[in-house]
Amino acid sequence: MKILIIRFSSIGDIVLTTPIIRCVKMQLPDSNLHFLTKSSFAPIVNYNPYIDKIHYLNDDWEELIQSLKKEKFDFVIDLHHNLRTMRVKKALGIKDFYSYPKLNIKKWLLTVLKIDLMPDKSIVERYFETVKTLKVTNDGKGLDFFIHDEHKLGNNDIPMAHWGGYVGCVIGGSYKTKQLPLQQWKKFCELIPYPVILMGGPEDRELGSQIAEQDPIKIYNSCGKFNLNESGELVKHAKVIVSNDTGLMHIAAAYQKPIISLWGNTSPQMGMYPYYGYNNLKERVSPKSIIVENKDLPCHPCSKLGHNKCPKKHFLCMNSLDMNFVSEQVIVLWKQNELK
Secondary structure, eight states: OEEEEEOOOOHHHHHTTHHHHHHHHHHSTTOEEEEEEEGGGHHHHTTOTTOSEEEEEOSOHHHHHHHHHHHOOSEEEESSOSHHHHHHHHHHTOSOEEEOOOOHHHHHIIIIIOOOOOOSSOHHHHHHGGGTTTTOOOOSOOOOOOOOGGGOOOGGGSOGGGTTOOEEEEOOOSSGGGSOOHHHHHHHHHHOOSOEEEEOOGGGHHHHHHHHTTOTTTEEEOTTTSOHHHHHHHHHHOSEEEEESSHHHHHHHHTTOOEEEEOSSSOGGGSOSOOOSSOOTTOSBOSSEEEEOOTTOTTOOOOSSOOSSOTTSSOHHHHTSOHHHHHHHHHHHHHHHHHO
């Protein structure tokens, strides 16, 4: 059986598909498994040993369709479920396909009317609904993230002050309303007694510089200095991860790292919280995952994705998060890590 899995974007969403990839390949070992994504997300799937062939969406749509047609797929697993994936399925003319339930109406009810009808399960569990026909089940082993040896880092790639361990702080985010503000990060970094590495892309470099300037020895700004896989290495070796709702948070979960996740305009109720293979949304304070959000705000959550600025202009969902609590939890998780 030749199977095509589709997920075009983004970093976190693709990492969340990895249990499907692994379980399909392991439970259907004779299958030929292909994956379709955008070329910009190649680093996430390039080294996945469970994928037999990767197809990339570039500028030439017709060329992509023609190359996919030549493969003569037997089954399509649509984990994106949008107009583009509908176009792919229609062009391929495949009758055997399944698209995961996006639950857009329920998300609208949650973000607009604050009526929570979302299922109490991770998006990973919803992804598994797409492979019931194939009799593929969740093995409970969590997420995967594979890095090639050429991207692995050593002590010389970070300051000596951080060789003994550090807290990884993921300061970026696809939207401003998913990012903890500067003053909140500064307060947090002042409160914790451990070295800090700030993580993010080139677009986060300036914010990182402003955070790090209060203590350049204790705080190392790595934003924009490493590619995605190298940043994954930084995540892998951190003692604790403190992260906005963004892709590196899910990479941290793939490495089974303790995570304190910070939630602004989005909500873990939508199923995008750190997934270790066994937890669900009710485990808000678990040995590995601590979710920090202001559930008392009448305007929270206000979007399933995010905004460039707070619609209410106060940004209380992030500004009111208790950095004393976050720092206290970091200390607890750090000490638990050292006892292992």
